[in-house]
Amino acid sequence: xxxxxxxxxxxxxxxxxxxxNISSYxxxxxxxxxxxxxxxxxxxxxxxxxxxxxxxxxxxxxLNGIDMAKKIRKISSKVQIxxxxxxxxxxxLLEAVNLHLVKxxxxxxxxxxxxxxxxxxxxxxxxxxxxxxxFDIDTFYDIYTKELIKKDEIIPLSKNERALLDLLIKSYPxxxxxEIIESTxxxxxxxxxxxxxxxxxxRNKINKETISNxxxxxxxxxxxxx
Numbered sequence: 001x002x003x004x005x006x007x008x009x010x011x012x013x014x015x016x017x018x019x020x021n022i023s024s025y026x027x028x029x030x031x032x033x034x035x036x037x038x039x040x041x042x043x044x045x046x047x048x049x050x051x052x053x054x055x056x057x058x059x060x061x062x063l064n065g066i067d068m069a070k071k072i073r074k075i076s077s078k079v080q081i082x083x084x085x086x087x088x089x090x091x092x093l094l095e096a097v098n099l100h101l102v103k104x105x106x107x108x109x110x111x112x113x114x115x116x117x118x119x120x121x122x123x124x125x126x127x128x129x130x131x132x133x134x135f136d137i138d139t140f141y142d143i144y145t146k147e148l149i150k151k152d153e154i155i156p157l158s159k160n161e162r163a164l165l166d167l168l169i170k171s172y173p174x175x176x177x178x179e180i181i182e183s184t185x186x187x188x189x190x191x192x193x194x195x196x197x198x199x200x201x202x203r204n205k206i207n208k209e210t211i212s213n214x215x216x217x218x219x220x221x222x223x224x225x226x
Contacts, residue, residue: 038063082105103116133223
């Protein structure tokens with residue numbers, strides 16, 4: 001994990017013993033390491049040091065982890081955020097969905113789970129060309145934030161449109177069969193006609209040339225290479 005070794009990690013945890021134990025592990029995984037004891041201090045460290053990865057507890061004094069992450073997300077969509085918590089409340093889980101988290105780890109933290117989360121972070125520790133897939137000069141899809149941007153505006157996507165776009169990009173440069181699209185995109189049984197209507201809707205939001213028909217097979221996406 002070469003990119004991870006060159007990264008900067010900020011760890012925020014108010015429990016002294018947990019902070020000490022996890023910090024000793026994280027220091028060996030990155031180039032630069034910072035540690036904070038509460039959400040307010042964590043936000044200040046983020047603004048000062050601009051880390052690549054943030055690992056934070058939820059329940060903390062002065063500013064909880066969810067509220068801190070919301071403030072950070074207003075500043076950066078690229079920083080990787082991992083939440084650790086002893087709570088599995090649906091309220092927290094629902095709030096966390098919109099924060100584009102890498103992982104939601106329930107305590108006690110195992111090093112295996114933490115390492116898996118760090119490996120996922122590494123996929124996005126790159127510059128813009130890796131996280132964004134351009135379809136033309138004015139249009140791109142951010143595979144991290146799951147947003148379609150056209151002429152600097154966010155284009156709303158339905159759940160199925162987003163799922164199809166993710167699938168086509170993941171399969172690029174290969175094509176996707178109707179069967180794969182049906183089993184991946186739809187929670188219940190879909191149909192070839194439903195897929196065609198979904199593709200038509202997505203083409204209208206991007207452009208007609210972005211998604212090509214592959215005769216008798218399915219569809220493929222056309223990405224503007226750097």
